Amino acid sequence: MRIEQRLDELGLVLPAPAKLPPGIELSFSWVRVRGNRAFVSGHGALTQDGSPGGPFGKVPTEVSFEEAQASARDTALSVLGSLKRAVGDLDRVTAWLMVHGMVNAEPGYGQTTNVINGFSDLILDLYGEEAGQHARTAIGVAALPLNLSVVIAAEVEIQQ
Numbered sequence: 612m613r614i615e616q617r618l619d620e621l622g623l624v625l626p627a628p629a630k631l632p633p634g635i636e637l638s639f640s641w642v643r644v645r646g647n648r649a650f651v652s653g654h655g656a657l658t659q660d661g662s663p664g665g666p667f668g669k670v671p672t673e674v675s676f677e678e679a680q681a682s683a684r685d686t687a688l689s690v691l692g693s694l695k696r697a698v699g700d701l702d703r704v705t706a707w708l709m710v711h712g713m714v715n716a717e718p719g720y721g722q723t724t725n726v727i728n729g730f731s732d733l734i735l736d737l738y739g740e741e742a743g744q745h746a747r748t749a750i751g752v753a754a755l756p757l758n759l760s761v762v763i764a765a766e767v768e769i770q771q
Contacts, residue, residue: 612702614691614701614704617736624659624688625691626659626660626661626692628641628661628692629654629661629663630661630662632757635756639652641654641693641696641697642694642696644698647770647771648766649698649704649767650765650766651690651764653763653764654686654690654693654762654764655682655686655689655755655756655759655761655763656685656689656759657692663757663759664682665760666678666679666682666760667758668758669760670716670717670720670726670760671716671717671720671722673760676722676725676726678760679714679760680728681729682729682760682761683712683730684730684733686729686730686762686763687763688733690730690763690765691737698769703769704738704742704767704769705742705768706745706767707742707744707745707767708765708767708768709747709766710730710731710745710747710765711747711763711764712726712730712750713751713752713761713763714727714751714761715753715755715758715759715761715762716751716752720751723749723751727749727761727763730761730763731745731747745765
């Protein structure tokens, strides 16, 4: 329970499972465990009750850089919540392998890497360099589901 202790120390709370808006249906799993890997579907920031947390809109015209970076950090909490429900204990994550970050960005926006650092910095803080260091993409896209500003997917190694 080391990771959850660290979350408590930081005053961070994992959100409840995602509550989908009316008319949205999922035909996939939030986390797919296969062997010693867990594949995490794209997540956005959630409020504590599991509702979409925003901010919503394009970076940087409708959502500031700072708001988008905070959303990336909050998205890490959403991902961790799903991982905990899938594998039972966040300490079972032995390595963060790949993180795919997407930013709902205006054409030509060049700060996507720094936005997604909000996610990566929290993972590194929680898991340390050995387990937390990961490969990553951080791209700007024309649109994201629910008009979220940030969506992040990941692949992790887990202890069986």
